[in-house]
Amino acid sequence: MSARIDHTTTSGTFSLDGQTFEVDNNVWVVGDDHECVVVDAPHDVSAILELVGNRDVLAIVATHGHDDHVRFAPELAAAVGAPILLHPEDLVLWRMTHPEREPDRMLADQEVIGVAGTGLRVLHTPGHAPGAVSLYSVDLNTVFTGDTLFAGGPGATGRSYSDFGVIIDSIENRLFTLPDETTVRPGHGPSTTIATERPHLGEWRDRGY
Template identity: 65%
Template sequence: MTIRIEHLVTSGTFSLDGGTWDVDNNVWIVGDDHEVVVIDAAHDADAIAIRIGDRRLTAIVCTHGHDDHIGAAPALAEATGAPVLIHLDDGLLWKHTHPDRNPSYLSDMRRITVADTELTVLHTPGHTPGAISLHAPNLGTVFTGDTLFQGGPGATGRSYSDFPTIIRSIRDRLLTLPPDTVVHTGHGASTTIGAEAPHLQEWIDRGY
């Protein structure tokens, strides 16, 4: 069966540093008619489970530990038996939201296989310490979470974030990918590496 990428938008809130905001999140489902992985189980486990249907969920991968990206992960894991995977450096953020649940931890360059296709973990810190992107070269795609959006880098104005770090992550781990690589983001529209490179160049020129 041909592997495909499915897109679901779920809505809820994001809370950090004493504030709460309404947000719409992208949930990405990668796989075929038999097995899939979910990238960012946001807000609504039931809606994600309905989209998966009777396919086997092999992993729930979290691009980072903000509560809007991981809120539904334990419920989805309980319903499906799939493991929750998050980078070790975001373990503290995970515990802020789910103090009584233990995920499995990812490391840089780990390969996650679904439907005979590999997704490679790229550690891209800055938005959070353990932020990752998932590169699927066979699909010409990278899933960047909140590291890179259409128009520039993700936000770095809150706790655990750092602007120079996110610029270095984008420069060293993402802009090195082929320009026609499709960028599927954590919120909003998709883009390409080539389209976003000019937006980052001014920061790179400043020495970040």
């Protein structure tokens, strides 16, 4: 199995509910020397193209529809000739950024996206956004969690289309059922592991974070 994970960080803004914030986003690329899948397309197409190199991009997968994760997805898709994949429940967020252009295909819970001899299993993990997904690779011992789970806690749920109880349920019943040693690679900030985060679930639930 020759698949690997490449990574870069881009900087830009996140806007929702009339407010705008400066953010740094992780971009993850899963593949080998010949083909890959891009996880999220935030602020800088050139940085993603540099990470991809001359590989065939099979898909651009959006972990959710917030603008800091999909802003440059159409431009990247045009540059590499790849389809954009999004969960249908996040179309409402996608259309705030791209009213003129729909994603190419809708993601389904438990489907497997094949790349470089491995598979990324789609886990619907709503809460931060209604159509948020995580991508789990048993071969790579990794789950890409978007903004559902970070090092130190769940994603934010204080804005439109988010729900704290739902994100806690997603973390407990979808992510914390993964093996302890699974590396969590989020949409922002450092990576962590399932074992590191699982003991804190009760604390997050009790304080509403």
